[in-house]
Amino acid sequence: MASIGRAIVRVPKKVKKGQGFKVQLVIIHPMETGLRKDPKTGKKIPAHYITHVKIYLNNNLVTKINSSPGISKNPYFAVKMKAMESGTLKIVYEDNKGGKWEKAVNISVEG
Amino acid sequence: MKTRRELLKLTGVVAASLILSTGAIFSPAYAKISLEEALKKHLGVDLSAIKESNEIKVKAPSIAESGANVPIQVSASIPIEKVEALYIFVDKNPNPYVAHVEFTPLNGEVFFATRIKMGATSPVRAILKLKDGSYVMAYKEVKVTVGGCG
Numbered sequence: 001m002a003s004i005g006r007a008i009v010r011v012p013k014k015v016k017k018g019q020g021f022k023v024q025l026v027i028i029h030p031m032e033t034g035l036r037k038d039p040k041t042g043k044k045i046p047a048h049y050i051t052h053v054k055i056y057l058n059n060n061l062v063t064k065i066n067s068s069p070g071i072s073k074n075p076y077f078a079v080k081m082k083a084m085e086s087g088t089l090k091i092v093y094e095d096n097k098g099g100k101w102e103k104a105v106n107i108s109v110e111g
Numbered sequence: 112m113k114t115r116r117e118l119l120k121l122t123g124v125v126a127a128s129l130i131l132s133t134g135a136i137f138s139p140a141y142a143k144i145s146l147e148e149a150l151k152k153h154l155g156v157d158l159s160a161i162k163e164s165n166e167i168k169v170k171a172p173s174i175a176e177s178g179a180n181v182p183i184q185v186s187a188s189i190p191i192e193k194v195e196a197l198y199i200f201v202d203k204n205p206n207p208y209v210a211h212v213e214f215t216p217l218n219g220e221v222f223f224a225t226r227i228k229m230g231a232t233s234p235v236r237a238i239l240k241l242k243d244g245s246y247v248m249a250y251k252e253v254k255v256t257v258g259g260c261g
Binding site for chain 2: 072
């Protein structure tokens, strides 16, 4: 389970200035609801889930996704956005146990 | 070697325990919240106060193979400047609130896709909070054969 918090982000290689494009991401995370029991011990597995994901472009907040255990394991999120200039897309995400991670990808704008 | 009788007994026990365990997922001990309560808590309004809008599109399978992983996609033709946030609710989940997304004009348009857990057959609701404080929604009924909230 060492890979908890790893994220895969997918954006187009090149985007057109001012035109919408899709940002897709998957975070490796168990997303435990806190309702599930361990089948071996019968004890409840404590809740462990992503609480929010923030997407920044050149340090400007684009979207904040507030998540809950109602989101599937290894959560997938996609939003659309626009960019006027090339820069860094930074994704910051946290879970309810104090885990905090970030991942950055480059956005290259043409035209 | 096992006799036929023993084997039958064993399958009976397995079946019974399966029924018990699935039943336990939704037992009241888990403090199930109704949709009305969840709406009050997160939006502060009643369901009757939210107008249905055909400008919002909810894309989801009519029949989900597994409730643990139901892909949904919400888009809306309402200009992003008028939209504050998008809320996702699943009526029959132990906790109907799934997520909410705060948009900015940088998004360009209202679009959100994810994968959600569903405990039982239920409508999936997308509720948009507009800047003027009002709410509009759309929903899609998703049939779930195997629940995925446990």
